[in-house]
Amino acid sequence: MSSWNLPIKAIGESPLVGEGTTFDSVTDTVCRVTENKAPRGWWVAFLLAASFTGVLLTAVAYLFWHGIGVWGNNAPVYWAWDITNFVWWIGIGHAGTLISAVLFLFRQKWRTAINRFAEAMTIFAVICALIFPGIHVGRIWYAYYMLPLPNEMSIWPNFKSPLIWDVFAVSTYFTVSLLFWYVGLVPDFATLRDRAKNKTRRLVYGSLALGWRGSNRHWQNYERAYLILAALSTPLVLSVHSVVSFDFATSLMPGWHTTIFPPYFVAGAVFSGFAMVMTLMLITRAIYGMRSLVMMKHLELMSKIILTTGSLVGYAYAMEFFIAWYGGNDYERFLFVNNRMTGPMAWAYWIMISCNVLSPQVFWFKKFRTSIPVMFVVSILVNIGMWFERFVIIVTSLFRDFLPSSWGYFRPTLIDIFTYAGTLGLFFTAFLLFIRWVPMIAIAEVKGVMPEADPHFGHDDGGHEGSPEHMAAHVAAEVEASS
Amino acid sequence: MQIFPRSLNKLPLILGGVGTIVPVLLIGAIWYYLTPKNFQVGYAPTQPVPYSHRLHVGQMGMDCRYCHVNVEVAAKAMLPPTQVCMGCHSLVKTDSARLAPIRESWDNGMPMEWVQIHKLPDHAYFDHSAHLAAGVGCVTCHGRIDQMETVRAEVPLSMGWCLECHRDPKPNLRPRDQVTNMEWKPEMAANWTAPDVHPPQHCSGCHR
Numbered sequence: 240m241s242s243w244n245l246p247i248k249a250i251g252e253s254p255l256v257g258e259g260t261t262f263d264s265v266t267d268t269v270c271r272v273t274e275n276k277a278p279r280g281w282w283v284a285f286l287l288a289a290s291f292t293g294v295l296l297t298a299v300a301y302l303f304w305h306g307i308g309v310w311g312n313n314a315p316v317y318w319a320w321d322i323t324n325f326v327w328w329i330g331i332g333h334a335g336t337l338i339s340a341v342l343f344l345f346r347q348k349w350r351t352a353i354n355r356f357a358e359a360m361t362i363f364a365v366i367c368a369l370i371f372p373g374i375h376v377g378r379i380w381y382a383y384y385m386l387p388l389p390n391e392m393s394i395w396p397n398f399k400s401p402l403i404w405d406v407f408a409v410s411t412y413f414t415v416s417l418l419f420w421y422v423g424l425v426p427d428f429a430t431l432r433d434r435a436k437n438k439t440r441r442l443v444y445g446s447l448a449l450g451w452r453g454s455n456r457h458w459q460n461y462e463r464a465y466l467i468l469a470a471l472s473t474p475l476v477l478s479v480h481s482v483v484s485f486d487f488a489t490s491l492m493p494g495w496h497t498t499i500f501p502p503y504f505v506a507g508a509v510f511s512g513f514a515m516v517m518t519l520m521l522i523t524r525a526i527y528g529m530r531s532l533v534m535m536k537h538l539e540l541m542s543k544i545i546l547t548t549g550s551l552v553g554y555a556y557a558m559e560f561f562i563a564w565y566g567g568n569d570y571e572r573f574l575f576v577n578n579r580m581t582g583p584m585a586w587a588y589w590i591m592i593s594c595n596v597l598s599p600q601v602f603w604f605k606k607f608r609t610s611i612p613v614m615f616v617v618s619i620l621v622n623i624g625m626w627f628e629r630f631v632i633i634v635t636s637l638f639r640d641f642l643p644s645s646w647g648y649f650r651p652t653l654i655d656i657f658t659y660a661g662t663l664g665l666f667f668t669a670f671l672l673f674i675r676w677v678p679m680i681a682i683a684e685v686k687g688v689m690p691e692a693d694p695h696f697g698h699d700d701g702g703h704e705g706s707p708e709h710m711a712a713h714v715a716a717e718v719e720a721s722s
Numbered sequence: 723m724q725i726f727p728r729s730l731n732k733l734p735l736i737l738g739g740v741g742t743i744v745p746v747l748l749i750g751a752i753w754y755y756l757t758p759k760n761f762q763v764g765y766a767p768t769q770p771v772p773y774s775h776r777l778h779v780g781q782m783g784m785d786c787r788y789c790h791v792n793v794e795v796a797a798k799a800m801l802p803p804t805q806v807c808m809g810c811h812s813l814v815k816t817d818s819a820r821l822a823p824i825r826e827s828w829d830n831g832m833p834m835e836w837v838q839i840h841k842l843p844d845h846a847y848f849d850h851s852a853h854l855a856a857g858v859g860c861v862t863c864h865g866r867i868d869q870m871e872t873v874r875a876e877v878p879l880s881m882g883w884c885l886e887c888h889r890d891p892k893p894n895l896r897p898r899d900q901v902t903n904m905e906w907k908p909e910m911a912a913n914w915t916a917p918d919v920h921p922p923q924h925c926s927g928c929h930r
Contacts, residue, residue: 391757393882432725445725 255349255688257531262686265532269427269678270434272527277675280526285671291664298657299374307377309654315640316649321375323629324659326483327511328368328666329409330504330625332416333476334512335361339419340472343465349540351684352533355427356523357516358420359677363669364515365413367662372405374658401485408482412475419468425451426461427678477501480508487632493571494579494636497562503555507625510548510595514621517541521615523674532680535609542608545621549599552628556596574636583648584635591631594624758878766874767837770823779904780868786860786902797849801836804828839875840864846881846928856919857895861904862887868904888923892916 256265277285302309312319335357342350376382385406387396396403429451432444451457481501488500497503517538524533563575579588598620601607608614639646673679690696754760778784787793789802804827811821827834840863842848853863860867865876877883887894893908895916900906922928 389753391759391878391880391882393885441725450726450731 253536254690255352255534255536256685257534260531260689262689262691265680265685265689266430266434266682268529268532269680269682270431272674272679273431273676274434274436278526281671281675284667285675288664288667288671291661292668293661293664294657295370295661295665298654298661299370301654302374302658303379307375309652310658311649311651311655313647315645315647316634316637318633318637319649320630320651320655320659321371322486323626323633324662325368325371325375326504326629327626328364328371328662329483330480330508330511330629331515331622332361332364332368332412332512333480333505333508334516335359335364336412336416336419336472336476337509337512338516339423340469341476343469344473348688349537351681351688352537353516353520353541353680354684355420355423355677355681356520356679357512358416358423359670359673359679360512360516360519361416362413362420363666363673364512365409365416366669367666369409369413370662370665372409401482401489404482405486408475408479412479415468415472415475419465419472422461422464422468423681423684424677425449426453426683427681429453430682431678476509477505480504487636492636493563493568493574494559494632497559499555499558499562503552503559506548506551506555507595507628510545510552511622511625513541513545513548514618514625517545517614517618518622519670521611521618523679527674527679529680532685538611538614539605539608542602542614542617545617546599546602546608549595549621553596556592570641574639578635578639579631582639584631584638587627587631588635591624591627594620595628598624758880758883762875762878762880764874765839766872767839769837769872770834772820772872775867775870775873786867793850794854795851797847797851799850801834804834839873840879842879846884847930848928854901855898856891856921857898857901857917858887858891859894859896859901859903859906861906862894866904884928885923888921888927891919891921895919 310319310321312321335354338350338357339354339361343354372385373379373382376385385396385403387398387403396406425448428444429448432441432448435441435444481504484500484504487495488497490496520533520538520541524530560575563571578584598617601613601617607617634649638649686692779786789806790799791802791806793799804824807821807824808828811818811824815821823834863877863879865874867873893916896903896906896908897911897914900911
């Protein structure tokens with residue numbers, strides 16, 4: 240007896256929307272954000288984000304003009320903030336795919352409140368991520384060498400290198416995520432089109448809605464397409480970050496050459512992604528009055544996922560240490576004890592541990608799991624911690640080379656900092672535009688999980704909402720019959 | 723409520739068609755036209771003196787090495803200095819108008835400014851001596867020079883073209899004493915087999 244197709248009350252669930260929410264109020268709450276004037280706070284945030292995007296463009300132009308030397312990367316730390324930022328951004332994207340695809344296949348109905356939001360975040364995060372491998376090649380005009388294009392030189396990328404696997408993994412991921420996001424948006428764009436008061440809005444949203452009429456056949460095709468895309472995205476949740484981890488795991492560097500990397504990276508990606516969804520959701524939900532759609536229940540479930548994945552990551556950290564000791568490789572032991580836990584880079588290591596492993600542990604307690612300030616602080620800390628995780632993995636493995644004579648240290652330059660801050664600006668610019676012009680909550684899907692969506696809703700008493708007792712009795716009979 | 727006319731239903735089909743054909747044509751055009759196959763082959767600039775290889779090599783049978791003396795021992799095959807021309811032309815055709823620049827160069831000591839045709843990028847370190855030592859004939863890369871009135875590039879000299887031979891050199895090898903022979907064919911040496919040479923295929927073989 241599975242529970243996914245039963246009415247919510249039959250399995251003792253509470254509704255996934257606030258008291259008094261109707262189909263009409265869902266549509267109105269979500270659509271009016273795009274229809275009313277933007278609040279002043281939006282403009283402040285947008286201008287700030289847009290100026291940071293300008294910083295990004297300037298920093299990248301400077302980089303192209305002068306070359307990679309303007310970054311802090313140098314012998315022996317050849318990879319630093321560029322790859323750190325790349326992995327960080329890609330990881331953040333993963334929560335969106337997990338929420339939209341994996342939770343969909345597992346019939347986690349609560350995902351409807353946050354999936355649109357998280358998918359948008361995925362797309363913008365992947366765009367930010369893609370910038371770094373693009374610009375870190377030094378001679379930007381040869382960036383196309385990353386693609387296996389037939390050419391007059393008869394040379395190809397090295398197919399044995401995980402870097403080319405990365406190109407495939409990330410570009411597939413971006414394409415599928417974008418399609419998935421857009422397919423989900425079609426019915427909601429049609430809603431916006433139908434509510435449009437002026438011609439421009441009607442034409443723009445009308446084009447985006449691709450002629451959606453909401454007919455039975457449309458819904459059937461839509462559901463099928465959505466299911467197929469969910470099934471396509473699900474393996475990507477696991478594969479993309481596994482491939483990213485191969486960049487390190489297939490090398491022979493102590494601290495990188497570890498078989499735990501793929502699952503460890505995937506857990507970390509989901510962890511950081513959920514933290515980012517939470518940070519953004521807490522702010523947006525408060526500003527736009529979405530509390531009846533994104534309820535404490537949703538936030539609590541997200542806290543639980545953060546706790547789970549944070550502990551998985553903590554386990555991976557512990558296991559890396561254990562294997563370094565148990566494996567008996569002197570270089571690996573030296574790396575973990577002398578370069579990570581102690582030594583000049585230890586500060587980064589301990590920031591990582593305290594943010595990623597310790598801070599989510601507060602979510603064991605319901606009091607903190609349901610406290611907005613605690614959630615906000617922890618989600619920010621996790622974002623910081625996950626950035627440091629990638630920094631620690633990359634830089635502490637490199638800065639003390641095998642020859643003590645070539646030991647060094649890494650210091651970021653201003654351009655490093657500007658580039659990173661600039662991608663944050665780009666991300667928030669895109670995100671604010673998304674909030675302003677696109678329904679940020681999947682209207683159609685939220686309606687689908689409301690009690691009203693049950694075909695039998697209110698039938699027994701002449702079209703009015705059934706009394707809870709009546710509903711329960713009716714449902715119990717149904718459960719009886721179907722088992 | 724529909725806001726677009728019904729005819730727009732054809733739009734996806736049209737976009738799909740155009741979106742396929744245009745990129746395919748574009749890729750095809752770039753693939754063919756923006757390559758050395760198109761840019762390099764057929765390049766035949768006008769030289770300061772219309773020196774005819776057909777006359778000198780084809781009809782009079784001069785050996786390549788009479789003028790490009792060092793080709794077997796040096797990386798770059800030299801162009802003959804004015805003195806080599808004058809070795810004959812101080813006695814033959816001494817009043818030819820077309821040879822006036824040669825005599826001028828002879829008089830004032832300034833070398834002739836021939837236009838280079840077979841150009842490789844600066845980062846490709848090609849060595850004539852190594853190729854001749856292995857038995858690659860002049861004709862393989864330069865074409866039938868003995869039939870050219872004006873020298874013209876016959877092969878693309880692209881990296882892919884170089885690699886084709888580096889990956890399978892045997893069909894392009896010949897006995898050492900036949901390298902300058904423009905008409906040599908493998909069938910002409912019945913009991914000769916191509917030596918087992920292993921040209922480099924790694925990057926630093928040509929890019930140092």
